[in-house]
Amino acid sequence: MRWWWCLILAATCWGQVDNEWDLRKLLDELDRGTSRVKPVLVQADPAKWSDRGAAANYAPQFKSAQNQIDYLRTTRIEFAKQPERLTLALETFFRLESMEQSLSSFTDGLRKYGNPAVADLLDGAVRQNSTNRNRLRQYISSLAQTKEQEFQIADQEAQRCRANLSRQPAPPPARKK
16 A cells, blocks of 8 residues: 555544544533633624614624534534434534624624634634534544444334235234124
8 A cells, every 4th residue: 555545544534533532522622612712702792882873783793603612512422422313413413504694794893893813812712623623523433433333224124024014914814702
């Protein structure tokens, strides 16, 4: 095997979440990354902006971003309790993406009307979590594949049982007294 195939294989496998222990570590890292965002976000409070019109327009996004961080934490905790649940995995991923989108939009306003340095800090804190987001996406893909394979096996077994039952002779009619 050529050396570059080894590099490609290593790059593909790096960062994968292979077991529940790895997933718990990933979720803890995700929580730490999100925890770094919140204090920076508090510094970006639109109530402190000089342009009151812009502050009023961005206040709902500020509140939404704070809520998304809290929702993500709650969902992450539930997912950590039941890591085999695909719905919780997807909910966690969607909450993370929603938080990132809310923060991205808010950061644009912060850069324009508030403090550009704090906007850069906020962007950096969000970007630090991008590796965790990608690893979570890989876990979800792997979990979905596993669930799909389990369903196929269960379906095949059900088909086999139905075939066996259909080949059995009908029970004799019950006698009347």
